[in-house]
Structures are given as C-alpha cells and as structure tokens.
Amino acid sequence: MHRTQTRHVTVEEHRESVRRLLAPLRTPDRMERLPLLAALGRGLAADVVAPLDLPPFANSQMDGFAIRSADVAGLPGGGSELHVVAPVPAGAAPAELAPGTAAPIMTGAMMPPGADAVVPIEQAVPAVFPAPGVPATVRLPAVPARNFVRDAGSDIRTGELALAAGTFLGPGQLGLLAALGFTDVPVYRALRILLVTTGDEVVEPGSPLGPGKIYDSNATLLESSMRQAGLHVTRTGISTDRPEALAALLRRHAADVDLIVTTGGVSKGAYEVVRQAMEGHDVDFFGVAMQPGGPQGIGTFDGVPVLGFPGNPVSCLVSFEMFLRPALGDLFGCPAPRPAVRARLAEALTSPAGKHQVRRGTVLPNGTVRLEGGAGSHLVSALAHSNALIQVPEGIAALAEGAEVEVWML
Amino acid sequence: MHRTQTRHVTVEEHRESVRRLLAPLRTPDRMERLPLLAALGRGLAADVVAPLDLPPFANSQMDGFAIRSADVAGLPGGGSELHVVAPVPAGAAPAELAPGTAAPIMTGAMMPPGADAVVPIEQAVPAVFPAPGVPATVRLPAVPARNFVRDAGSDIRTGELALAAGTFLGPGQLGLLAALGFTDVPVYRALRILLVTTGDEVVEPGSPLGPGKIYDSNATLLESSMRQAGLHVTRTGISTDRPEALAALLRRHAADVDLIVTTGGVSKGAYEVVRQAMEGHDVDFFGVAMQPGGPQGIGTFDGVPVLGFPGNPVSCLVSFEMFLRPALGDLFGCPAPRPAVRARLAEALTSPAGKHQVRRGTVLPNGTVRLEGGAGSHLVSALAHSNALIQVPEGIAALAEGAEVEVWML
Numbered sequence: 174m175h176r177t178q179t180r181h182v183t184v185e186e187h188r189e190s191v192r193r194l195l196a197p198l199r200t201p202d203r204m205e206r207l208p209l210l211a212a213l214g215r216g217l218a219a220d221v222v223a224p225l226d227l228p229p230f231a232n233s234q235m236d237g238f239a240i241r242s243a244d245v246a247g248l249p250g251g252g253s254e255l256h257v258v259a260p261v262p263a264g265a266a267p268a269e270l271a272p273g274t275a276a277p278i279m280t281g282a283m284m285p286p287g288a289d290a291v292v293p294i295e296q297a298v299p300a301v302f303p304a305p306g307v308p309a310t311v312r313l314p315a316v317p318a319r320n321f322v323r324d325a326g327s328d329i330r331t332g333e334l335a336l337a338a339g340t341f342l343g344p345g346q347l348g349l350l351a352a353l354g355f356t357d358v359p360v361y362r363a364l365r366i367l368l369v370t371t372g373d374e375v376v377e378p379g380s381p382l383g384p385g386k387i388y389d390s391n392a393t394l395l396e397s398s399m400r401q402a403g404l405h406v407t408r409t410g411i412s413t414d415r416p417e418a419l420a421a422l423l424r425r426h427a428a429d430v431d432l433i434v435t436t437g438g439v440s441k442g443a444y445e446v447v448r449q450a451m452e453g454h455d456v457d458f459f460g461v462a463m464q465p466g467g468p469q470g471i472g473t474f475d476g477v478p479v480l481g482f483p484g485n486p487v488s489c490l491v492s493f494e495m496f497l498r499p500a501l502g503d504l505f506g507c508p509a510p511r512p513a514v515r516a517r518l519a520e521a522l523t524s525p526a527g528k529h530q531v532r533r534g535t536v537l538p539n540g541t542v543r544l545e546g547g548a549g550s551h552l553v554s555a556l557a558h559s560n561a562l563i564q565v566p567e568g569i570a571a572l573a574e575g576a577e578v579e580v581w582m583l
Numbered sequence: 584m585h586r587t588q589t590r591h592v593t594v595e596e597h598r599e600s601v602r603r604l605l606a607p608l609r610t611p612d613r614m615e616r617l618p619l620l621a622a623l624g625r626g627l628a629a630d631v632v633a634p635l636d637l638p639p640f641a642n643s644q645m646d647g648f649a650i651r652s653a654d655v656a657g658l659p660g661g662g663s664e665l666h667v668v669a670p671v672p673a674g675a676a677p678a679e680l681a682p683g684t685a686a687p688i689m690t691g692a693m694m695p696p697g698a699d700a701v702v703p704i705e706q707a708v709p710a711v712f713p714a715p716g717v718p719a720t721v722r723l724p725a726v727p728a729r730n731f732v733r734d735a736g737s738d739i740r741t742g743e744l745a746l747a748a749g750t751f752l753g754p755g756q757l758g759l760l761a762a763l764g765f766t767d768v769p770v771y772r773a774l775r776i777l778l779v780t781t782g783d784e785v786v787e788p789g790s791p792l793g794p795g796k797i798y799d800s801n802a803t804l805l806e807s808s809m810r811q812a813g814l815h816v817t818r819t820g821i822s823t824d825r826p827e828a829l830a831a832l833l834r835r836h837a838a839d840v841d842l843i844v845t846t847g848g849v850s851k852g853a854y855e856v857v858r859q860a861m862e863g864h865d866v867d868f869f870g871v872a873m874q875p876g877g878p879q880g881i882g883t884f885d886g887v888p889v890l891g892f893p894g895n896p897v898s899c900l901v902s903f904e905m906f907l908r909p910a911l912g913d914l915f916g917c918p919a920p921r922p923a924v925r926a927r928l929a930e931a932l933t934s935p936a937g938k939h940q941v942r943r944g945t946v947l948p949n950g951t952v953r954l955e956g957g958a959g960s961h962l963v964s965a966l967a968h969s970n971a972l973i974q975v976p977e978g979i980a981a982l983a984e985g986a987e988v989e990v991w992m993l
Contacts, residue, residue, distance in 0.1 A: 213810060262783065263783060267795070281895070348963055349963045352800035393754075394754050512970060512992040515949075549738075553637065554762075556759070
C-alpha cells in the first residue's frame with residue numbers, strides 16, 4: 174500500500190528504520206572466508222580469539238645485553254663486570270644464561286632461560302658488541318628485573334578476544350590477524366545495490382546540455398560512495414519521470430539485488446516519479462527532520478528493501494552518510510564509521526527550527542572548522558571542497574563563532 | 584657508498600627527504616585519463632577548470648510558485664491573489680511569465696523568464712497545486728526578489744578552477760566533475776612498490792611457529808596500507824638475514840618497480856641485513872628523532888628509490904604514516920592526507936627527551952582520545968584497537984590528562 178502520511182521523524186528514528194530494513198540481510202549464507210589481503214575493507218563476520226600469546230615469548234625490547242638482574246645489583250651507581258657469552262640473534266632459541274655472564278641480544282630476540290633483564294648497548298662499557306668468539310667482559314649498570322623485557326602475552330593472551338564480529342578490517346586489524354598466524358578470515362559478502370537516478374532534468378555527463386537540464390552528479394557521487402563503502406553497485410542509467418517506466422525497470426532488476434536506492438521524486442511536488450512508481454508497494458514517504466535530505470522513502474518493492482533519497486546531490490550524499498552508511502557499518506562491520514570529532518566553528522551559523530542541520534566544512538589542523546558554501550543542497554562544488562559534515566542537532570537555532578560542534582570526517 | 588653517520592634528523596627533515604626522493608617519479612608519462620568511477624581514490628594530475636556555470640541556469644530552490652516579486656509587493660502582511668498558469672516541471676525550458684501570474688515550479692526547475700522569486704507551496708493559500716488545466720488563483724505573501732532562487736553560477740562559474748592538480752578524487756570531487764559534464768579525468772598512475780620483509784625470526788602466517796619465531800605481520804600491515812593508499816604492491820615473501828640473498832632479490836626486482844620498501848635490519852644491532860645488503864649503494868642509515876620508528880634508511884639501490892623501515896610492526900606503520908603516505912599525497916594527490924584534528928587526552932602520558940612520540944589511541948565522540956597500549960612498538964593488538972595516531976612533538980616531556988593534542992585519524 175502507498176501511505177501518504179506527512180509525519181515527521183527524527184534523524185535517529187529514520188537511521189534505526191534503515192537499520193531494521195537491512196537487518197534481515199545479515200544471514201549466515203552472506204559470509205565467506207577470504208585471504209587476509211582480500212578481506213581489506215570488509216567487515217569481520219565472527220569473533221576471532223587469540224590462538225597464541227603476543228608476544229609469543231619474552232623478548233628483548235632493545236639491542237643490548239641479556240643478564241640476570243641479580244648479577245648487577247648491589248653496587249649502587251656502579252654495576253658489574255660480566256663475561257660476554259655467545260650472542261642471541263632474533264629468531265634463535267637461546268641456551269640458558271649462566272650466572273655472571275651477559276649475552277648480546279638483538280631487539281625481538283628470545284630472552285635466554287635464566288635471564289630476566291636487558292641492558293641497552295648504549296649503557297654498556299664499552300658500548301659495542303665484542304667480536305664473536307673473542308673472550309671479553311662488559312661493565313653494566315644495575316637495572317631492575319624485567320628491564321626492557323617484553324613479557325609473553327603482554328599485548329594479548331591466548332584465548333582473549335582479538336577482534337569482535339562486526340569489526341572493520343583495515344591494515345591494523347589485518348596486521349593483528351597475521352601476527353596471530355591467521356591466513357584467512359570470515360567476512361560478510363558485499364551487498365548488491367541497484368542505484369537508480371531519476372529526473373527529466375538530468376542528463377548523462379558527456380551529452381549535450383539542453384535548456385533546463387543539468388548533468389547527473391548523483392549517480393557518480395553515490396556510486397563512488399557506495400563502492401568506497403564496499404558495496405557492489407548496479408547502475409541503470411537515468412530513469413525518466415514516467416512512473417510506469419521506473420516500475421518496470423525496478424521489477425526487472427529487483428531479484429538480483431539486496432537493496433534498491435533511488436534518487437529524486439520523493440517530495441511533495443506534482444511530479445514525484447518514485448512515489449508514483451511505488452504505488453501498490455509497501456513504501457512510506459515522509460519528511461525526516463533534517464536539512465538537507467528531509468524527504469525520504471523507505472520500504473520494500475517486490476520484497477526487496479528500497480530507500481528513496483531526495484534529488485539534490487548534497488541531499489543524496491547526506492542521506493547516504495546519515496542513514497545508509499551507519500546502518501551498513503553497524504550490521505556488517507563495513508564500512509567503518511566516519512570518525513566523529515569535535516571542532517570549533519570558524520564562523521557563526523544558523524539552523525532551521527525543528528531540524529537537524531548537516532553543513533559541509535573543512536576541519537583545519539588548528540581544531541577549527543570552516544563552512545564550505547551555504548546550506549543549499551545543490552552546492553556540489555562546495556561539497557567537493559569539504560572534508561567534514563558538521564552536525565547541528567535539532568533544537569539549535571544558531572551557533573556562534575568558536576562554538577564546539579561534532580563533525581564527521583569524510 | 585655505505586655511509587655510517589649516526590646523525591639524528593627531525594621528523595620534518597626526514598619527511599622532506601622522502602618527498603625529495605620520490606619527486607622525480609612525478610613525470611608526464613605517469614599520467615593517464617580514466618573514466619570518473621575508475622579514478623576513485625586517485626590523484627588529479629592537472630587543474631580542472633569549470634566549462635559551465637553551476638547551477639547552469641537560475642532555478643527554484645523549493646516546490647512552489649515562480650512569480651514576479653513586484654506582483655506581491657506593496658500589501659504589507661497581505662500579499663496578492665495571482666492567476667495560476669501552466670506548471671514548470673524540472674527539465675523544461677519555460678515560457679516567459681506574464682505579469683500578475685504565478686507558475687507552479689518544482690525544485691531545480693528553470694526560472695521562467697520574467698520571474699524573479701519563488702514562494703514555497705507551504706506559504707500559498709491554498710497550499711496545494713491546482714489540477715493542471717483548471718482555472719485557479721492563489722494567494723501569496725510578499726517576498727523579496729531572489730527569494731528561494733538559486734542563481735546561475737552561484738556554486739561555481741565558468742572558467743573558475745574547479746579542482747586543482749594534486750586533489751584526491753573521492754566521491755565529492757567525482758560528483759563535481761560529473762556535474763560539470765566530464766566523463767573522464769587525468770590522474771597519476773599508481774606507483775609500483777616492492778615490499779620486502781626481513782628477519783630470521785619472522786615466519787609466514789599459517790606455518791608452524793618454532794621457538795624464538797613470530798608471525799610476519801609487517802607484510803600484511805604494510806601491503807594493506809599501501810593498497811589502501813592506491814599503490815601497486817609486489818611482495819617477495821620474507822627475506823632471510825643473509826645480505827647477499829637480499830641483495831640478489833632486490834637486483835632481480837628493481838627494474839620493475841618505482842620504489843623499494845624494506846622492513847627490519849636498519850638499526851645498530853650486530854645482524855642488520857638491510858644495511859649490509861645496501862653496502863656499495865647510495866643509501867643512508869640513521870636515526871630519526873621519533874619514537875617508535877627511529878631507525879630509518881633512505882637512498883637508491885641500482886638507481887631505484889629505497890626506504891628502509893624498522894622491523895617492529897608499529898614502527899613500520901608509523902614510518903608509513905609519518906613519511907611515505909604524506910609524501911605520496913603531496914606529490915601525487917593520492918592517498919588523501921590523514922585528517923588532523925584536535926582532541927583532549929583522556930589520561931596523562933610521558934614522551935622521551937628529544938623525540939617526537941607517536942602514540943596510538945581511540946578518539947571518542949566526546950572529543951577525548953584514549954591511549955591504546957603503551958609506547959612499545961610491538962603492540963599490534965593495541966594498534967588494531969586504535970583509530971588515531973597521537974602526535975607528541977619533540978620537546979614535550981609530559982602531557983597531563985585533558986591536554987589538547989593533535990591526532991591523525993586512521
């Protein structure tokens with residue numbers, strides 16, 4: 174049924190609706206195992222528990238001498254003269270360290286049994302390693318037990334949760350999995366999206382631009398956003414403003430995708446092609462208390478989840494960033510959430526009553542954020558010169574220069 | 584020649600050295616034209632000037648009525664009753680608006696010649712569009728000229744610089760290029776990197792882990808970082824600690840790559856395979872005043888630029904983020920710089936004398952940053968739970984809880 178409520182919902186309510194719409198897609202058959210590198214930028218589909226300690230064994234944090242700390246104790250300010258024994262290179266399993274001796278040891282090398290501390294080479298006299306095989310002694314200062322020793326398990330212990338299901342797999346996370354000995358990892362498959370831009374006024378870039386026409390930037394803006402977010406995108410080209418043509422197009426593709434995203438045709442004008450094409454399907458159209466990006470559609474078309482974004486490019490991007498991206502990250506661990514940080518406004522702004530405003534801006538290294546362009550949802554050049562979305566919650570009518578705001582880094 | 588200076592250089596000096604090392608790679612034959620979507624995540628190789636105005640024509644910012652503002656002036660608080668004429672849908676070239684009339688107009692539709700303002704439908708009485716073809720009037724309030732009109736060129740004008748060479752091409756930038764009618768764009772080709780991890784102590788994930796051995800996480804950590812940064816990576820597998828084997832491996836691959844990156848074997852220990860393999864080549868090894876990641880190598884091997892990163896995983900990542908990534912972004916527009924923001928320390932920290940310290944942390948939405956793990960460069964689990972690098976400049980020995988720091992979002 175085509176509902177015609179004009180109710181207003183909050184940003185948080187609509188984000189939760191989008192999450193609920195997509196939650197049924199998180200099924201076991203949407204998981205796969207991938208080699209670590211192929212899993213870059215995907216979401217972890219199951220908890221990973223550490224199968225070993227990291228570090229796996231106590232090792233030296235410095236190039237220096239492995240010693241028994243008791244051998245250098247007791248001489249305040251003095252230290253001791255120790256016999257230098259065979260060096261311990263990284264990667265070797267060393268013999269037990271005899272009392273009264275010091276073993277040259279390299280960073281990362283296993284502590285010899287019996288040794289409990291390391292003296293960095295810079296603190297030794299002489300401050301050089303003797304040539305191997307030549308009898309030598311070295312004078313070392315008193316150091317406490319565990320000096321410059323990395324204990325086994327001091328980073329993570331066997332059996333501890335290494336990464337939780339839903340974690341975004343970037344370089345750091347994949348590096349940890351490699352350090353734990355894993356070669357592959359369970360991840361969620363990429364969702365398949367049908368992206369349909371509508372509007373009799375939009376034409377494909379590269380075509381002649383007639384009067385009243387604009388080039389379609391929504392498709393490029395959203396497809397690239399979706400690809401960056403790890404989605405598989407099918408683009409249909411621009412649909413005309415004929416509802417029956419759009420409905421036929423959606424029916425043709427619906428079975429092959431997980432989600433349909435349309436742009437345009439969702440507000441209260443006289444020619445709202447998406448609203449009209451969705452007649453007879455379970456799709457709601459209403460206003461979200463947000464500027465830009467207020468008019469939104471949500472529901473299912475032939476059983477396939479559908480989101481109707483508004484038609485202006487900034488509204489499209491804001492809809493994606495405020496609703497779809499967080500829902501995907503929350504459900505599938507991919508994409509990663511936008512980093513939310515605080516910054517001080519470089520200039521004052523005003524915000525419409527009863528709406529959550531999202532402005533575009535550039536966060537500067539001094540901790541301020543400069544507005545890029547006005548509030549208008551057509552300002553694609555201003556958008557292209559922004560690195561952040563400035564969040565102005567509902568109920569705030571104006572903010573002064575210097576006011577602290579939450580910004581999402583793009 | 585193998586230089587054996589022990590000079591210390593600053594972080595900024597070494598970053599500039601890396602930039603100078605790579606600058607000769609920015610040659611005209613390293614540019615190519617790509618379709619917009621294929622250029623996602625690449626760097627723009629030439630300035631792009633706007634070939635048209637955006638918006639291309641004056642258009643309505645709202646669904647409402649296009650009018651001549653003079654027709655509704657002069658009645659304080661009252662407005663005027665105007666005859667409703669044929670609607671202006673988006674994408675059409677409208678006829679001139681006759682005096683005393685109001686044309687229903689949709690968001691984004693071209694302003695009819697003669698019209699100079701828009702009254703939103705919500706402010707009309709009645710607040711609905713009449714059925715087309717039925718004679719009707721509408722009562723509209725007084726509004727100023729240019730009310731809810733988006734002027735041609737108000738976002739960007741023909742001939743203005745749309746995007747500068749070196750700009751990173753994300754969704755917003757590609758969206759602007761599409762809006763300007765472009766279908767392809769000149770970008771820099773991806774650099775080809777040879778990545779060699781060294782160390783007798785490291786073994787490939789998936790192999791049995793003998794005593795004193797650790798799994799190689801550097802290769803995964805760096806290859807995924809480099810892929811994310813748009814580089815083409817060739818990985819050789821782990822080199823042994825035999826210098827002649829490493830040198831032979833480098834000679835075999837050098838002609839096919841733009842840059843060699845090694846890990847490990849660059850500090851002052853007794854077994855420094857990278858330093859030894861570079862004997863006879865123009866490579867410097869020295870300390871950068873940074874923790875972690877101090878020991879660094881830089882130069883050329885058989886004429887190919889080479890960077891020698893230290894052997895611990897956190898040191899590798901910090902070396903990549905502090906030196907190579909900024910240099911690539913600066914020279915080739917790709918990757919984008921890490922967003923640098925300000926945050927307040929959730930806990931106190933100390934930093935070694937005379938060094939720039941880079942700590943790992945999590946920036947929280949309240950504007951604070953929590954330390955993840957200690958300063959140790961082996962803490963890959965702590966790294967995997969971080970979303971930011973905390974910058975503690977040289978000369979700062981301690982920072983209190985609540986102190987504001989610069990953080991780079993990962």
